[in-house]
Amino acid sequence: MIDIELDIKNFLAIKQAKIKTVNNITVIIAPNRAGKTQLMLLIYSILWSWWKVSKDNHFLDLYEGTIMRDIYPEFKKTRDLENELKKKIKNVLLVKKTEDILMWGKKEYNVSLKS
Secondary structure, three states: OOOOEEEEEEOOOOEEEEEEEOOEEEOOOOOOOOOOOHHHHHHHOOOOOOHHHHHHHHHHHHHHHOOHHHOHHHHHHHHHHHHHHHHHHHHHHHOOHHHHEEOOOOOOOOOEEEE
C-alpha cells in the first residue's frame, strides 16, 4: 500500500488542490471541467515513474560493477524520479514541454509529493 499526499497549484485546470490517499481508496468529486481527469493522469504518471525508477535502480544494484553496466548504459539515466516523472507527464498529457501544463495566465505551477 502506498499512501501519498499531493499539493497541486496552477496545474492545467487545477487552480489548487490537496489530495491524500487513505487505505488505498481516494474519491474525487468535482464539477465538469474541474481537472479530475488531469489529476488522475498525474497520479498515474507519478506511480508509473516511481515504479520505473525503483525497477531500474534494482536492476542497477544487481549489476553494478559488472559488464552489464556497459551493455545497458541507458539505465544510468533513469535513476532520478523527477526526470522520469517529467518525461512521463509529457507523454501522458501529450505536451511538448513541461511548461505547457501551466494553468492559463499563470507564471508557475507546483506539484509536491509526500509519501
